[in-house]
Amino acid sequence: MTENTITLENTAAAGRATNVVLGKNQYGKAEVRVVKVTRDTDRHEIEDLSVTSQLRGDFTAAHVDGDNGRVVPTDTQKNTVYGFAREGVGSPEQFLIRLADHFTGEFDWVTGGRWEAEQYAWERIATRAGTAHSAAEGHDHSFVRKGQEVRNAVVVKDGDTVQVISGLNGLTVLKSTQSGFVGYPKDRFTTLEETTERILATDVSARWRYSPAAVASGSVDFNRSYDDVRALLLEGFTEGYSYALQQTLFQMAQKVLDAHPEIEEVRFSTPNKHHFLVDLAPFGLDNPNEVFYAADRPYGLIEASFQRESISPDGNAWDGITGFC
Numbered sequence: 001m002t003e004n005t006i007t008l009e010n011t012a013a014a015g016r017a018t019n020v021v022l023g024k025n026q027y028g029k030a031e032v033r034v035v036k037v038t039r040d041t042d043r044h045e046i047e048d049l050s051v052t053s054q055l056r057g058d059f060t061a062a063h064v065d066g067d068n069g070r071v072v073p074t075d076t077q078k079n080t081v082y083g084f085a086r087e088g089v090g091s092p093e094q095f096l097i098r099l100a101d102h103f104t105g106e107f108d109w110v111t112g113g114r115w116e117a118e119q120y121a122w123e124r125i126a127t128r129a130g131t132a133h134s135a136a137e138g139h140d141h142s143f144v145r146k147g148q149e150v151r152n153a154v155v156v157k158d159g160d161t162v163q164v165i166s167g168l169n170g171l172t173v174l175k176s177t178q179s180g181f182v183g184y185p186k187d188r189f190t191t192l193e194e195t196t197e198r199i200l201a202t203d204v205s206a207r208w209r210y211s212p213a214a215v216a217s218g219s220v221d222f223n224r225s226y227d228d229v230r231a232l233l234l235e236g237f238t239e240g241y242s243y244a245l246q247q248t249l250f251q252m253a254q255k256v257l258d259a260h261p262e263i264e265e266v267r268f269s270t271p272n273k274h275h276f277l278v279d280l281a282p283f284g285l286d287n288p289n290e291v292f293y294a295a296d297r298p299y300g301l302i303e304a305s306f307q308r309e310s311i312s313p314d315g316n317a318w319d320g321i322t323g324f325c
């Protein structure tokens with residue numbers, strides 16, 4: 001980091017009693033969320049990172065005189081991350097070294113810096129034998145974040161009736177194609193462009209309520225049921241074309257209710273995690289749906305419950321479970 005001994009004596013701040021000296025400094029853009037989809041074949045790959053770039057060098061004039069002649073904007077640092085991602089990430093280490101070499105090579109007063117990345121691991125959603133995507137290899141364009149979700153359970157007993165609601169939070173899934181959003185009403189505040197090709201990503205929070213009769217019979221194996229429901233939710237997410245997250249949730253619930261007669265209803269709370277295509281044209285690069293800005297907020301929030309046509313009373317068992325409509 002740079003140390004400087006230039007004081008404010010000759011500046012507009014002169015006349016203050018204290019001589020202030022610029023000490024260590026660095027600056028840049030923090031947590032640039034970049035998702036790179038490689039789609040040269042039908043079998044997509046994704047690389048998902050949060051990158052922080054900070055430059056070090058002689059930035060005295062900016063701090064002392066308000067002279068930005070050496071301040072490579074943080075916005076440019078962000079764009080550079082996106083531009084470099086067009087070529088792929090490879091490894092976070094390699095990617096950061098490329099950035100470091102670039103900034104120190106391009107701007108001679110940038111003598112160093114600090115570059116940091118977090119990479120989020122995704123795995124292909126497992127598919128069952130007999131589907132278009134072979135079970136051994138996992139799905140071509142549907143992914144689940146590794147090891148993120150938390151399983152949960154609530155039991156409410158009232159007299160002889162035992163209600164069991166099981167669920168999970170934080171099951172983060174993404175499909176890199178086979179999703180669109182068209183046909184919505186437009187008014188003077190509508191700027192969203194219709195698209196038939198977008199990334200669909202969400203953190204699934206789901207809860208499902210068992211029939212009290214099935215619970216009372218003692219026949220429910222809750223561990224097996226949990227594993228299977230999780231697999232069915234994932235399978236429902238992967239299958240077919242998604243016209244909206246709402247429709248995909250219906251498909252996921254349908255699978256669970258078809259396969260599990262002991263479950264009466266399924267509820268979801270799912271953020272629509274928007275991925276915006278980055279315009280790389282100003283940098284002379286094309287972007288055929290490969291480099292995305294993963295926004296964290298605001299996000300769509302899609303909540304829905306699905307149930308059999310006729311179900312037993314829930315005995316207010318949902319009371320106190322927050323985050324669902």
Ligand SMILES: O=c1[nH]c(=O)c2[nH]c(=O)[nH]c2[nH]1
Pocket residue numbers: 181192243244245246272300302
């Ligand atoms: O799947 C979606 N559902 C929506 O309700 C919605 N609204 C929006 O702007 N984008 C989307 N996407």
